[in-house]
Amino acid sequence: MTEADATPDTTHADASRPLTPRQRARTQTVADIVRLGRQHLATHGAAALSLRAVARDLGVVSSAVYRYVESRDELLTLLLIDAFGELGDEVDAAVAGVPDGDHGARFLALGRAVRAWALREPASYALLFGSPVPGYNAPAERTTGPGTRVIVSLIGILDAASRGGHLAVPAGSPRLPPALGADLAAIREEFALAVPEELVARGVLAWSSLFGAVSFEVFNQYGPDTFKAPAELFDHHLAVLAGVAGLAVQSSG
Template sequence: MTGTPRARARQQTMADILRIGREHLATHGAAALSLRAVARDLGVVSSAVYRYVASRDELLTLLVVDGYTELADTVDEALADVAADAHTEQFRVLGHAVRAWALREPARYALLFGSPVPGYHAPAERTTGPGTRVVVRLVRILGDAHVAGTLRIPTTVAVPDTLTADLGRIRAELGTGIPDAVLARGVLVWAALFGAVNFEVFGQYGTDTFTDPGQLFDHHLAVLAETVGLS
């Protein structure tokens, strides 16, 4: 922590509020988050907490940004040691990093990708940047593979002309040059990757269906890599 003693004290208090918020999220769920309960565990009166966090929704937003940031940092750290031209391996590592974080932090993952919290609407201006870091990294992998000439652009199913404008806008927002065929399949891969993680985190496969979910996930990643044209 840096800055004046007062600034450091504020930073520490905010860190404590987030820590307690994460604990309450895991214990009680997002819908039951309460600033009064956070204040109680922090050992202060509730009015003191309101000087740092204005409302329950503000606390939820802080936890959402915190979760997205930690997930993306986990992915970036996992990819740091992967060769720049090993695009398929990068995709595999990214997928496993997402799964590992989700299984380690199921309550925080649920806040990000589970059922919406009743009455709460995440402010896009604060959550979109952190929330898209992983998909931007995925698109970068596909873009690098395309530039390197190692991406087999799929042509078996044509992209409808009606999607051209939407895909063009997405391409501009992401700053990528990958063609529609790859970008459209990239959206499918993104949805399927998190769908597979959701099924495991939320127990949708059932308790006795797969004895080794990790092997199933490996297979899914290999199929998704093939789908998007990674060799």
């Protein structure tokens, strides 16, 4: 969660100055509300999230909490931003830990970071990628940026590989329908990508399949005891998806 989400809007000049004691207190209170909100999310689920219950655990009357977070929907938005930011930070750190030119290893690092965070924070992962919360619509202007950090990182890996001549369309790829080709061309233009349309489509498949594999594990869709080595299964899936996207990697290591 950023300072902008926790405090009233300020000018750019004001943002560069130290926070006042009142601003620091407000920032800390909102951070405490988000922390307790995450605890309630893990215990009760998103649909049962209650600002009154959060206020009770914070040790204040509910009317006091509403001065900082105006509604349950606002709390859900703050939890989304917080979780997307934490996931994005961990993915960025994992990718940055791999040399720039090792595109396949960067892809593996990205996927493993998503899985590790999801398994550690299943309630937050469910809020981001599970069933929609009844009656809640996330404000796109506040959540789209944080929510697209992982795909932007993935796009960066594939584009760098393409510019370096390390990304290739596998033999036997099906031809793109014209309407889909137009959509993919628009994506290439929006992000100024060197990746050809066919590999953009394959990158989308790698992206959606990565989160599908993570969701199956987090939500126990494989069933109990089906796989005794889930990490190895996931690494194998990542290696296959890297090949789908046009990268060459090994599943181990």
